[in-house]
Amino acid sequence: MSRLSPARSAALAALLEADRSGAFVRDLMDELPCARSLDQRDAAFALRLALGVSATKGCLDEALDAYVAKPGKVQRSIRMALRIAAFEIIYLGSEPRVAVSQGAELVRSRAKSAVGFANAVLRRVAEGREAFLAASDIVSDERAVVSMARRAGVPAWLAREMLASMGDAHAQAALDAQLEPAPLAIQLNPRISSIGGVELYDTPLVGAFRVLDRAGLVGSGALRRDDAASSDLNAQIIATAAIRPGSTLEIGAGRGTKTFVMGCGRSRMGLAAQHVACDLSAHKCDLNRSRLIGAGLDRGISFAAGDCRDLDGVLSQLDSGAGERLLFDTVFLDAPCSGTGTMRRHPEIPWRLQLDDTVSSLPELQLELLVEASSRVAPSGELIYATCSTLEAENDRVVERFLEMPQARGFQLAPVSESYAYTLPDFEQASAYVRDHETETGCFTTYPAHDAFDGHFCARFIRIA
Numbered sequence: 001m002s003r004l005s006p007a008r009s010a011a012l013a014a015l016l017e018a019d020r021s022g023a024f025v026r027d028l029m030d031e032l033p034c035a036r037s038l039d040q041r042d043a044a045f046a047l048r049l050a051l052g053v054s055a056t057k058g059c060l061d062e063a064l065d066a067y068v069a070k071p072g073k074v075q076r077s078i079r080m081a082l083r084i085a086a087f088e089i090i091y092l093g094s095e096p097r098v099a100v101s102q103g104a105e106l107v108r109s110r111a112k113s114a115v116g117f118a119n120a121v122l123r124r125v126a127e128g129r130e131a132f133l134a135a136s137d138i139v140s141d142e143r144a145v146v147s148m149a150r151r152a153g154v155p156a157w158l159a160r161e162m163l164a165s166m167g168d169a170h171a172q173a174a175l176d177a178q179l180e181p182a183p184l185a186i187q188l189n190p191r192i193s194s195i196g197g198v199e200l201y202d203t204p205l206v207g208a209f210r211v212l213d214r215a216g217l218v219g220s221g222a223l224r225r226d227d228a229a230s231s232d233l234n235a236q237i238i239a240t241a242a243i244r245p246g247s248t249l250e251i252g253a254g255r256g257t258k259t260f261v262m263g264c265g266r267s268r269m270g271l272a273a274q275h276v277a278c279d280l281s282a283h284k285c286d287l288n289r290s291r292l293i294g295a296g297l298d299r300g301i302s303f304a305a306g307d308c309r310d311l312d313g314v315l316s317q318l319d320s321g322a323g324e325r326l327l328f329d330t331v332f333l334d335a336p337c338s339g340t341g342t343m344r345r346h347p348e349i350p351w352r353l354q355l356d357d358t359v360s361s362l363p364e365l366q367l368e369l370l371v372e373a374s375s376r377v378a379p380s381g382e383l384i385y386a387t388c389s390t391l392e393a394e395n396d397r398v399v400e401r402f403l404e405m406p407q408a409r410g411f412q413l414a415p416v417s418e419s420y421a422y423t424l425p426d427f428e429q430a431s432a433y434v435r436d437h438e439t440e441t442g443c444f445t446t447y448p449a450h451d452a453f454d455g456h457f458c459a460r461f462i463r464i465a
């Protein structure tokens, strides 16, 4: 009998709690006493196990259930312990003897009577690893796509959608990188020029830096002091495309990472803010407000909470204060989406998402919000539509469907690389970066890959007077 490692034990506790409460496992690893008491090395391993199991759980169940007579009868805590060991065997390529015996110990910690069962199942998972990843059990021409999906730990339907939307090369690169950590970037508050003890690496965008030392950044307190915000480079590129002189309506502002990036950008460009940030969630609006106050970037920014499918309702107070139905020089919709471009950061996404969300319910919501947003664009104003999805149904298809609607009369697509900020001399490098990632229609489109930033999409419409 070997001794159970505290890292595996903490990963199991966090995964069970996440499953019970719906909380994010990453947050629980920061909160649970058994995880907080781990030394740095064990904490990193526990986090890797917890995130990895969340990201691949459907595939782990498939691999395990092939050797279980009655899968529906396996207790929740035993299944979770088995998933941890199966993750080590299949995705970390750990020494099978160690992974099997640690898996059996994990199971023993929850139910002594199931140790023999756990040993038998895990040994067979280890023996069948290569065949499972190669999808040798699939006899149809689906074998290749199932194998791709299993290697990345995502559902087969999602791999299929990614192939159809992104093309073979981008989809393969994104799936290959799916279990790697995403690169870290920050936007630096213009009130400071460096973060003590943390090396900042230039990116093509002024004010955006890449950081390699994640722990150093957190330890520096810069994020807590609002001296910086962590934000993917491509998300920052999109927020910057929405900075223009005049008034701005931001829809789907959430906790305000892009509001922060826009505030920093405006300050660098010497522009004043006349910005209304809206979100369905009043709590997120509060978080956005307090970060901007902490950052000293709140001047000229107001907030409105509510369902933006009814903008007249959400903006009613502001409209009555102004004595007119307000129109804005820029309307920026950061739409609710599948988040498929950011799955490396959010391991829960692949197994929470359903096919219907990506092909139907989200695109319908996105189109409804886009039509509503367009009704608030001033003549000669701009409408920016963004998602962090890599799927065509939420991106180009929504844009095409919008342009076919009567409400889109007077709007035309324009290249993102020609938006106000990207015509300024300081943003020349960023403008070149945007051009490199622009499609024929001028939409900014990126895909995750090894050492690349996340998948994002942005379309820019101009309202002709």
Ligand SMILES: C[S@@+](CC[C@H](N)C(=O)[O-])C[C@H]1O[C@@H](n2cnc3c(N)ncnc32)[C@H](O)[C@@H]1O
Residues within 6 Å of the ligand: 251, 252, 253, 254, 255, 256, 257, 258, 259, 278, 279, 280, 281, 284, 306, 307, 308, 309, 334, 335, 336, 337, 388
């Ligand atoms: C992509 S996230 C926003 C991320 C945010 N812009 C940021 O940079 O941190 C989309 C946001 O849309 C909001 N949302 C969803 N449905 C909405 C609706 N009907 N009206 C307004 N906001 C909505 C969600 O609460 C979520 O915060």
